[in-house]
Amino acid sequence: MPAVESLAIVVDQEECIGCSACVDEAPETFELDDETKACVKTPPGDELEFILSAAAACPTEAITVTDIEENQILYPEA
Numbered sequence: 001m002p003a004v005e006s007l008a009i010v011v012d013q014e015e016c017i018g019c020s021a022c023v024d025e026a027p028e029t030f031e032l033d034d035e036t037k038a039c040v041k042t043p044p045g046d047e048l049e050f051i052l053s054a055a056a057a058c059p060t061e062a063i064t065v066t067d068i069e070e071n072q073i074l075y076p077e078a
Helices: 021-025 048-057
Strands: 007-011 030-032 038-040 063-067 072-075
Touching: 007 038, 007 048, 021 030, 021 048, 048 063, 048 072
Parallel strands: none
Antiparallel strands: 007 063, 030 038, 063 072
């Protein structure tokens, strides 16, 4: 499993509907901004399993998680 430090976590602001499912799953990694859109905290504070769970919980699939050291997309799965 990759270290959290080697992840690129991206929220597509156009797709995010602000439902906060990601915040519920990984509150040390995601928060809602002033426009009620999800954004990533720096540094992310949750373990990988919770970050991936948060991405999977997004109803609009607005979250992409990539292992930048291996150049591999972890979510969404191919």
